[in-house]
Amino acid sequence: MTTHLRDEQGPFFGEFGGRFMPESLIAALDEIAAAYDEAKNDPAFAAELTELHRSYTGRPSILTEAPRFARHAGDARIILKREDLNHTGSHKINNVLGQALLARRLGKTRLIAETGAGQHGVATATAAALMGMSCVVYMGEVDTERQALNVARMRLLGAEVVPVTTGTRTLKDALNEAFRDWVANVEDTHYVLGTVAGPHPFPVMVRDFHKIIGEEARQQVLDLTGALPDAVIACVGGGSNAIGIFHAFLDDPDVTLIGYEAAGDGVDTLRHAATITMGRPGVLHGSRSMMLQDEDGQTSDSHSISAGLDYPGVGPEHAWLASIGRAQYLPITDTEAMAAFRLLCETEGIIPAIESAHALAGALTLGRELGPCKVILINLSGRGDKDVETAARYFGVLDEVALVATELEASSLEAGELASDALTDELHAGSGEAAELASGRGVQL
Amino acid sequence: MSGTTIVSPVGTRIARAKRDRAGALIGYLPVGFPTLEQSIDAAVALVENGVDVLELGLPYTDPVMDGPVIQRATQTALENGFRLRDAFTAVEAIRSRVDAPILLMTYWNPVVQYGVDRFADDLVSAGGAGLITPDLTVDSGAPWLAASDRTGLDRVFLAAPTSTGERLELAVTNSRGFVYVVSTMGVTGARSDVDASARTLVDRLRAVGSTSACVGIGISTGEQVAEVLEYADGAIVGSALVRALSEDGVQGAAKVAASLAVGTRR
Numbered sequence: 001m002t003t004h005l006r007d008e009q010g011p012f013f014g015e016f017g018g019r020f021m022p023e024s025l026i027a028a029l030d031e032i033a034a035a036y037d038e039a040k041n042d043p044a045f046a047a048e049l050t051e052l053h054r055s056y057t058g059r060p061s062i063l064t065e066a067p068r069f070a071r072h073a074g075d076a077r078i079i080l081k082r083e084d085l086n087h088t089g090s091h092k093i094n095n096v097l098g099q100a101l102l103a104r105r106l107g108k109t110r111l112i113a114e115t116g117a118g119q120h121g122v123a124t125a126t127a128a129a130l131m132g133m134s135c136v137v138y139m140g141e142v143d144t145e146r147q148a149l150n151v152a153r154m155r156l157l158g159a160e161v162v163p164v165t166t167g168t169r170t171l172k173d174a175l176n177e178a179f180r181d182w183v184a185n186v187e188d189t190h191y192v193l194g195t196v197a198g199p200h201p202f203p204v205m206v207r208d209f210h211k212i213i214g215e216e217a218r219q220q221v222l223d224l225t226g227a228l229p230d231a232v233i234a235c236v237g238g239g240s241n242a243i244g245i246f247h248a249f250l251d252d253p254d255v256t257l258i259g260y261e262a263a264g265d266g267v268d269t270l271r272h273a274a275t276i277t278m279g280r281p282g283v284l285h286g287s288r289s290m291m292l293q294d295e296d297g298q299t300s301d302s303h304s305i306s307a308g309l310d311y312p313g314v315g316p317e318h319a320w321l322a323s324i325g326r327a328q329y330l331p332i333t334d335t336e337a338m339a340a341f342r343l344l345c346e347t348e349g350i351i352p353a354i355e356s357a358h359a360l361a362g363a364l365t366l367g368r369e370l371g372p373c374k375v376i377l378i379n380l381s382g383r384g385d386k387d388v389e390t391a392a393r394y395f396g397v398l399d400e401v402a403l404v405a406t407e408l409e410a411s412s413l414e415a416g417e418l419a420s421d422a423l424t425d426e427l428h429a430g431s432g433e434a435a436e437l438a439s440g441r442g443v444q445l
Numbered sequence: 446m447s448g449t450t451i452v453s454p455v456g457t458r459i460a461r462a463k464r465d466r467a468g469a470l471i472g473y474l475p476v477g478f479p480t481l482e483q484s485i486d487a488a489v490a491l492v493e494n495g496v497d498v499l500e501l502g503l504p505y506t507d508p509v510m511d512g513p514v515i516q517r518a519t520q521t522a523l524e525n526g527f528r529l530r531d532a533f534t535a536v537e538a539i540r541s542r543v544d545a546p547i548l549l550m551t552y553w554n555p556v557v558q559y560g561v562d563r564f565a566d567d568l569v570s571a572g573g574a575g576l577i578t579p580d581l582t583v584d585s586g587a588p589w590l591a592a593s594d595r596t597g598l599d600r601v602f603l604a605a606p607t608s609t610g611e612r613l614e615l616a617v618t619n620s621r622g623f624v625y626v627v628s629t630m631g632v633t634g635a636r637s638d639v640d641a642s643a644r645t646l647v648d649r650l651r652a653v654g655s656t657s658a659c660v661g662i663g664i665s666t667g668e669q670v671a672e673v674l675e676y677a678d679g680a681i682v683g684s685a686l687v688r689a690l691s692e693d694g695v696q697g698a699a700k701v702a703a704s705l706a707v708g709t710r711r
Binding site for chain 1: 528604
């Protein structure tokens with residue numbers, strides 16, 4: 001009997017995966033697993049999700065060739081899968097709509113989620129608004145600060161955003177807090193886990209909702225080039241966009257699969273999030289996988305300029321693909337990612353999410369290794385609107401004076417001060433620049 | 446079948462408490478909070494003030510079943526440099542001063558990293574009684590079932606209001622010492638009313654053969670202990686003791702333990 005790598009259904013992927021969870025949540029996990037099995041075989045469920053993808057998400061997402069960017073990548077042929085063009089700005093919506101439909105089948109009326117960069121939180125808040133459910137998003141306090149725009153987006157969508165102040169105040173702590181909420185409210189609440197980690201059935205279910213990325217892209221590349229790509233690459237935090245684009249190619253042995261992890265300041269420092277590169281097997285957030293930890297099994301702090309990759313764990317299917325050698329996982333530093341970020345902006349007119357910029361950085365090296373005309377398919381998992389402030393500060397192109405002036409003016413207006421005040425007049429002069437900044441002209445990349 | 450040939454130190458102590466009084470009082474404290482020394486002194490003080498069984502929590506970076514009071518305490522312990530081996534030091538020190546069985550309450554990854562068998566052996570050497578595993582269920586716990594059978598350690602699994610009958614039976618059959626009855630859906634922390642669902646859950650556990658069921662989560666007063674012991678074999682108190690320890694030191698924890706122990710009188 002031929003076994004196909006695509007057939008893995010959990011709970012275990014080799015020695016990875018499983019379910020290490022409080023008893024209080026086992027019934028809910030069983031309920032989801034059963035409902036998902038049923039939904040998977042229900043044409044009505046598939047039809048509804050497909051229609052949402054067509055008329056709401058904007059699927060299929062297109063391919064864009066990046067020839068000017070490719071000149072910096074050894075003249076490889078670089079093809080971007082444009083998940084950044086999905087509604088809400090990233091691949092996250094694929095999974096969220098699937099889980100929200102499932103939650104509705106289960107009669108749940110409240111969605112909760114964890115979020116790092118805010119992309120998954122925004123997608124969940126969006127789905128909750130669409131389906132008339134209430135929504136609470138847990139976000140590490142550090143991340144609410146560096147991704148303030150996405151916090152505002154979630155609030156506009158009617159969600160409550162709870163800054164998490166425990167532990168390292170980042171993504172992993174947001175997961176802990178979401179699990180705690182779920183334990184207490186499991187009766188009416190579905191936890192929309194945002195990546196391919198967590199206890200069974202999440203790694204399998206989230207993967208299945210994202211595998212549409214690779215399925216579309218595989219056919220699109222065949223149509224475009226007449227052959228499969230030489231390499232398919234993506235950034236890896238928890239690993240949802242990577243597994244989404246990898247999955248369709250798992251049984252194409254000639255297609256190289258590479259996931260790029262966040263190396264932060266470098267894997268030779270303690271400030272990185274390169275889980276597979278530097279971690280070892282352990283149990284975190286309900287499954288056995290690779291993780292960053294100390295000798296005692298305490299989870300290590302991770303670091304990345306990208307909030308969405310700043311996670312000391314990784315999905316168990318990735319740990320397994322690495323262990324059997326089917327996929328490779330390589331580290332990309334903050335500096336490399338930011339250089340690739342800027343390069344894509346300037347060569348192709350596309351501002352990528354900083355997360356996705358890690359894959360772009362990988363392509364620059366990989367392209368030179370593979371040589372001219374080799375086809376590299378990159379999952380451009382998200383757009384960089386949320387990262388404009390971070391990137392603008394990083395490159396020193398943000399007009400700080402104008403920004404501060406705008407903020408001051410906003411607070412003074414709140415205080416009811418008159419515009420004739422001399423100070424306010426002065427600030428007014430600054431706000432012209434701020435308006436320019438808001439319209440995009442103030443940021444000169 | 447497990448549990449039939451091994452004499453459980455915790456089970457024996459609970460049975461004795463039921464014979465002499467209304468039932469057992471089980472007290473939780475994290476190892477290393479506020480310091481290793483003070484956590485040892487506090488644990489000793491709990492036993493001297495009426496606690497029958499000690500539950501020592503191992504500080505862990507990602508404690509998903511713990512509420513804010515215990516999270517703060519364990520985070521402090523970690524910041525103060527808690528190491529896993531301190532748990533064995535604490536067990537040994539406490540056992541040399543008072544006679545109460547000690548269970549370690551630990552999330553699973555630290556045990557995995559230490560090595561399940563090595564952890565079991567070192568716990569036996571230190572004089573510990575067994576483990577409570579909040580994120581390890583029977584169906585995921587094969588290595589621990591084997592190690593605890595080999596060493597004779599107690600193993601406490603959890604039962605929740607949402608557990609199916611089949612799962613309750615799994616917990617009862619495989620637990621040794623007692624079954625940890627999660628009184629209410631939620632994380633640890635004192636609550637003004639211990640959910641009526643605890644009573645229902647204990648009834649369901651009795652129906653599948655449980656003779657040692659202890660209720661935890663939300664209990665903070667002697668009155669609540671007394672109420673729980675009307676239907677359960679033991680009452681588990683955590684956050685109320687941890688709060689007393691953090692606010693009023695060892696003496697404070699001792700005082701709260703004594704007031705909780707009043708609830709075990711018949």
